[in-house]
Amino acid sequence: MGKNLENEEWREEAPTLSGIPRRDVFSVPHNYFENLSANIEAKVAVDRLKALSPEQTFTVPSGYFDRMKEEVLFKAKSPSKVLKLWHSNVLKYASAACFVLVAGLGVYFNQEQPQPSVNYAEIANEQILFDIDEDVIIDHIQGTDQVTRSLSADQSDLENYILTNFSFRELTAEY
Amino acid sequence: MKQVEDSEILEKFSNEKTRNEAFNLLLTKYQQKIYWHIRRLVIDHDDADDLVQDVFIKVWKNLEKFRSDSQLYTWIYRIASNESITFLNKKKQRNNTPLDEVSSELSETLVESSYFNGDTIQLKLQQAILTLPDKQRLVFNMKYYDDLKYEEISEITGTSVGALKASFHIAVKKIEAFMLNDDITF
Numbered sequence: 421m422g423k424n425l426e427n428e429e430w431r432e433e434a435p436t437l438s439g440i441p442r443r444d445v446f447s448v449p450h451n452y453f454e455n456l457s458a459n460i461e462a463k464v465a466v467d468r469l470k471a472l473s474p475e476q477t478f479t480v481p482s483g484y485f486d487r488m489k490e491e492v493l494f495k496a497k498s499p500s501k502v503l504k505l506w507h508s509n510v511l512k513y514a515s516a517a518c519f520v521l522v523a524g525l526g527v528y529f530n531q532e533q534p535q536p537s538v539n540y541a542e543i544a545n546e547q548i549l550f551d552i553d554e555d556v557i558i559d560h561i562q563g564t565d566q567v568t569r570s571l572s573a574d575q576s577d578l579e580n581y582i583l584t585n586f587s588f589r590e591l592t593a594e595y
Numbered sequence: 596m597k598q599v600e601d602s603e604i605l606e607k608f609s610n611e612k613t614r615n616e617a618f619n620l621l622l623t624k625y626q627q628k629i630y631w632h633i634r635r636l637v638i639d640h641d642d643a644d645d646l647v648q649d650v651f652i653k654v655w656k657n658l659e660k661f662r663s664d665s666q667l668y669t670w671i672y673r674i675a676s677n678e679s680i681t682f683l684n685k686k687k688q689r690n691n692t693p694l695d696e697v698s699s700e701l702s703e704t705l706v707e708s709s710y711f712n713g714d715t716i717q718l719k720l721q722q723a724i725l726t727l728p729d730k731q732r733l734v735f736n737m738k739y740y741d742d743l744k745y746e747e748i749s750e751i752t753g754t755s756v757g758a759l760k761a762s763f764h765i766a767v768k769k770i771e772a773f774m775l776n777d778d779i780t781f
Contacts, residue, residue, distance in 0.1 A: 430738075430767045433767055433768065433771070434770065434771035435771075436771055436774045436775055437720070437771050440716055440717070440774075442740065443717075444631060445712060445713030446635070446710055447712050448630075448640060448710060452644075453626065453630075456630070457619065457626060460626070460648050461615075463648050464618070464651070467655070
């Protein structure tokens with residue numbers, strides 16, 4: 421009762437505020453309160469785990485970080501070394517000789533075994549033949565054969581004519 | 596649904612075997628009240644979500660040390676209020692915001708928020724509340740929205756009842772004046 425009276429006193433002082441319905445005007449994402457307990461409990465569980473295990477599970481030797489700092493500073497300040505590829509003249513000339521020898525042998529063996537040259541004309545002809553219809557080729561071959569046969573017939577007639585009209589002596593005589 | 600008594604929660608929490616159950620009961624009973632209390636202070640939902648979780652982690656850690664000479668809910672309210680005020684102060688420092696611009700910054704958050712479903716009058720009321728200093732706003736919210744008694748607010752804030760009455764009276768007057776000002780429209 422006392423609480424109600426106490427909470428109503430201000431209404432007389434502020435009639436405009438009093439006329440505004442008291443309600444929560446903020447909203448929350450869908451299912452927010454359904455998941456809130458679980459989210460808080462998960463956070464509490466993580467917190468308990470953190471409390472159980474020390475922050476650093478790995479250790480380093482004592483004074484490691486001080487030594488590391490000194491080493492890094494020392495390495496950073498020391499001048500950089502120039503590495504020589506050849507420490508003596510003998511090694512330098514031997515390397516050059518080896519290089520020349522290897523290069524010479526390479527050239528020699530390449531000359532002995534010439535690369536087979538590619539006959540582009542043959543390849544082109546094969547391609548043309550491949551592209552022509554098979555029947556056309558068969559017809560062409562048959563036509564050529566007839567001409568050859570007719571030519572053969574003419575040749576035998578000529579031989580018969582020569583054998584008939586000329587003697588062996590005349591035929592074997594040297595001119 | 597019958598609400599579980601605070602004394603039962605505390606008893607269960609004192610037993611290692613029923614501690615998790617007790618905490619679950621506590622969350623069920625207080626999570627929404629505490630969320631809305633924080634939300635009205637910090638306005639932004641994501642900030643309120645972070646804070647409400649931090650508050651209950653603190654509750655979990657310190658509940659064992661809780662002394663029964665104060666009420667459980669006023670103790671949780673105190674943690675939530677302190678966390679929210681600390682958050683707002685840090686936010687001001689981080690953004691280097693002058694005091695008079697704090698309310699306008701929170702008002703912008705309010706207007707831009709996708710989780711505000713009030714009408715023009717409600718929006719104006721929220722803007723009016725945001726013109727109050729943080730602690731006055733805290734007192735106003737606990738009285739106006741949560742219907743808490745001055746003794747309870749006194750326990751939460753550690754401020755005397757007389758000072759709280761004066762603070763609430765001033766807050767109401769300021770809000771009434773803001774609401775009557777026709778120059779402020781939305």
